[in-house]
Amino acid sequence: MENVEGIKKAAILMITLGSETSAQIMKLLPDSYIQKVSYEIANIDYVKPEERDAIINEFIEMQQARSYIIDGGIDYAKNLLNKALGAQRAKEVIDMLNQIQLRERPFNIARKADPQQLKAVLMNEQPQTVALILCYMQPEKAAQILAEFPIEQQSEIAERIGTISNTSPIVIEKIEKVIENKFSNYVDNDTETVGGVQTLAEILNSVGRSTEKNIISELETKQPELAEEVKAKLFTFEDIVTLQESDVQKVLRQVNNDDLMMALKGVSEEIKNFIFNNLSSRQVETLKEDMQFMGPTRLSAVEEAQQRVVAVIRQLDEKGEIYLRRGEQDVIIS
CATH class of the missing domain: 1.10.220.30 (Flagellar motor switch protein FliG, alpha-alpha superhelical domain)
Structure with a gap:
């Protein structure tokens, strides 16, 4: 399955789910995706049972991983996936998510934003808008933002979070564009949060032992606290x-x-x-x-x-x- 392209996997999944369910899914896809998936479906004559099962399993694993990440972040997801799938398969699923899912999730700019900047942007928004955005954020960060609101607004926002069941992708897209425009007064929309302890640890895990020792030695001299954080993650x-x-x-x-x-x-x-x-x-x-x-x-x-x-x-x-x-x-x- 490693050699099967994403669009073809989507087409096979659609075929497996049946025409009624697939039609509902198609309504939620961008036009460009609808054309590509439709083309693949039209050109598939037969799907091997083992290929179908592999794609269904991958879909289930990816959905589990997405849910875990939303609930508790990458480390939480890795821990649960390691237990459920084993270390190697868990790593493969997380790697795939890093490539295709994390950048596509709505309100990604809010997830990456500094809490103070996010607070400034959301403080004057309607409770239903704030609730929707918090639903897509890391639980810890969402709690931090919610705590900044006046007490009477906290309960109203919390109530709306608890009663949200589904929202039109079109509505989400419109709100996301409004929030991104407002963020232009606080952050550069073209930048991403990069670097940090985790990134450095991942890089050092891939270099030779001598290189790692040299870098850690320098960090211990210049920034001992940072050195300890990195060593703990290596x-x-x-x-x-x-x-x-x-x-x-x-x-x-x-x-x-x-x-x-x-x-x-x-x-x-x-x-x-x-x-x-x-x-x-x-x-x-x-x-x-x-x-x-x-x-x-x-x-x-x-x-x-x-x-x-x-x-x-x-x-x-x-x-x-x-x-x-x-x-x-x-x-x-x-």
């Missing part, structure tokens, strides 16, 4: 499956048993099995028994335990006792 707990078995065993010997038990709470079976395969049968039995007696656990506590495990991994890596894979190949010295 390797996640889920990435432990990329380690060599011998390296994993070295890590597990250094990790506190309570931290390991807490870190495994709620992770995918793939990660659990990977860890268990690198422990003795007796250790696995004890760990499983302890985990069975664990009650409900705060997500923050799990994440803190995972960070402590990651800290052990990075310490061993810095000492040269284990090897973390990097984007560029290391030079082999004989």
Whole structure:
């Protein structure tokens, strides 16, 4: 399916959904898309069952990912998708979304805007307009903006958010254009939020170890707080499956048993099995028994335990006792 173009996938999905449902979807598409999809539909004579199933599954996965991102952002989506689909497939879905979905979502300019700028733009808007825009924003940011309104307006906006069921794409497009025009007084509409800790971490994850060490060393001298933030994002707990078995065993010997038990709470079976395969049968039995007696656990506590495990991994890596894979190949010295 990697070689099948998006328009053809859309056409096959339309065929699968049937003419009645597809007709309703067509009404919501731009004219240029309608023409392209219609052309593909007209030129498809037969769809293989396995091709159809693959496209339906991809559609479901993408919808799940979109929902997770809207609910809690990229990191939240990655966490849930890792558990549901496995690390590799989750990464593929997120990558596809980054390419086609995030830029197409309505009110993207509001999602990227500084909260103070957004507050200035929305403060004089009608409650129904504010409610609609907040529905498309990150929950944390929407809450921050809502809290800025007078108390009597907060309840009215909240009520409208709770009663919105669907809105015409034409109405959304008109409102979006009005908001973008108003933002021209505060921000440059042609700019995007770029860079930051996450971007730097992603870049450093793809460079060689020596390059990474040089950059981190400089950051530790000039901006130690930034260096710590970047280091915390360079390797996640889920990435432990990329380690060599011998390296994993070295890590597990250094990790506190309570931290390991807490870190495994709620992770995918793939990660659990990977860890268990690198422990003795007796250790696995004890760990499983302890985990069975664990009650409900705060997500923050799990994440803190995972960070402590990651800290052990990075310490061993810095000492040269284990090897973390990097984007560029290391030079082999004989």
